[in-house]
Amino acid sequence: MNGKIGSVLVAGSGIGGMQAALDLAESGFKVYLVEEGPAIGGTMAQLDKTFPTNDCAMCTLAPRLVDCGRHPNIEKLTYSELLSLEGQPGHFRARVRKKPRFVDPAKCTGCGECAAACLVRNRGYFEADEPEPLDLEADQLAEIERLVQEHGSEPSSIVPVLQGISAKYRWLPPGAVRRVSEVLGLPLARVLRIATFYNMFSFEPRGKHLIKVCLGTACHVKGAGRILDTLSRELEIQVGETTKDRRFTLEAVRCLGCCGLAPVVTVNDDVHGKLTAGEFLKVLDLYPG
Numbered sequence: 001m002n003g004k005i006g007s008v009l010v011a012g013s014g015i016g017g018m019q020a021a022l023d024l025a026e027s028g029f030k031v032y033l034v035e036e037g038p039a040i041g042g043t044m045a046q047l048d049k050t051f052p053t054n055d056c057a058m059c060t061l062a063p064r065l066v067d068c069g070r071h072p073n074i075e076k077l078t079y080s081e082l083l084s085l086e087g088q089p090g091h092f093r094a095r096v097r098k099k100p101r102f103v104d105p106a107k108c109t110g111c112g113e114c115a116a117a118c119l120v121r122n123r124g125y126f127e128a129d130e131p132e133p134l135d136l137e138a139d140q141l142a143e144i145e146r147l148v149q150e151h152g153s154e155p156s157s158i159v160p161v162l163q164g165i166s167a168k169y170r171w172l173p174p175g176a177v178r179r180v181s182e183v184l185g186l187p188l189a190r191v192l193r194i195a196t197f198y199n200m201f202s203f204e205p206r207g208k209h210l211i212k213v214c215l216g217t218a219c220h221v222k223g224a225g226r227i228l229d230t231l232s233r234e235l236e237i238q239v240g241e242t243t244k245d246r247r248f249t250l251e252a253v254r255c256l257g258c259c260g261l262a263p264v265v266t267v268n269d270d271v272h273g274k275l276t277a278g279e280f281l282k283v284l285d286l287y288p289g
Contacts, residue, residue: 009034009094011082014042018064025073033068034077034096039110041065048254049217116193136175143168144179155186162195170206207242207249209287212266215252218259223276227263228252230277247289 007030010021018040021031033040044050047057068074083095103114115121136144147164151157158180165176172195181188195201213219213228228239231250235243242249256264261273265280272283 006090007032009082009092009096012042013037013040013068013076013078015044015061015064017042018068021074022064022067022071025071029073031074032077032096033074034080034082036079036081038079038101040068040076040078054217136173136179140169140173140176141179144176144183148183153184155184158184158186158191158194159198162191162201166201170208170210171202171204174203205242205246207246208289209247209267210249210251212251212253212256214254214256214262214264214266216255216259216262218262219256219264222262224263224265227265227275227277227280230281234281245289247287248284 008021008024009032010017010024011034013021013033013035017033017035021033025031041061044057044061049055050057050060068076077096077098079101080096080098083097085092085094087093101108144161144165147161148157151160151164161180161184162172162177165172165180169176177191177195178188180186181191184191195203211231213224213231215224215228228250232238235248235250237243237248237250239250239252256266256271258264258271258273261271263275264271264273265275265283266272267283267287272280275283
């Protein structure tokens with residue numbers, strides 16, 4: 001080819017699509033990066049590690065995201081669909097349908113509020129005109145009032161207030177959540193959305209001691225799966241469940257930030273590493289009911 005003619009269309013904005021778009025853009029071509037989703041990046045960000053170097057997936061992905069976002073030769077067509085492609089090499093004609101967003105892309109911060117409130121995908125929620133009486137014990141009501149006095153009654157206090165309730169009762173009683181909604185002047189739907197976003201909150205009663213088994217790459221290789229199976233069998237519960245005596249709750253996580261101690265299991269705030277399944281069962285004796 002003697003000179004650059006026309007432009008280039010890259011379908012799909014995963015790690016391969018972004019790299020292809022960057023290579024072409026650096027060569028002087030105008031590139032249209034078409035992605036059916038609302039944002040570029042693909043699914044690589046969902047990976048913990050990448051083979052064979054075990055590098056962090058986002059460490060590989062993030063520089064390409066930034067470069068594609070600011071490169072003057074790359075135009076991103078997100079939330080778009082390639083309808084047809086006709087012609088011959090060097091002279092293709094593509095038809096792309098760009099779906100309506102109903103938001104201004106120039107002002108979008110990626111907060112996700114529009115998706116959460118979308119009336120097409122979600123049923124509208126309306127507060128009841130006359131809410132049912134609170135199913136709340138006197139000590140729980142007093143504890144909520146104490147936490148509100150400590151952290152304030154502004155909407156920004158919602159997370160520390162919920163943290164205090166969770167620390168006291170090891171779960172979020174429904175009546176407590178409703179009372180927090182009333183005291184802070186927030187819609188119940190917003191309180192529930194915040195509470196369900198963070199995995200430190202639970203709407204089911206948890207045990208006195210919370211066991212977290214790391215199943216990240218390093219811990220998995222060192223036998224964390226066998227530890228989890230052993231705990232599940234010995235405690236007679238599955239992941240996410242609590243023993244009948246409310247002594248232990250079993251959870252599986254993807255990273256605890258201490259891969260050098262793999263396999264790692266935490267009980268409450270205590271970290272236990274480099275243990276076999278049998279050795280860890282003896283550790284449970286340190287946590288009475």
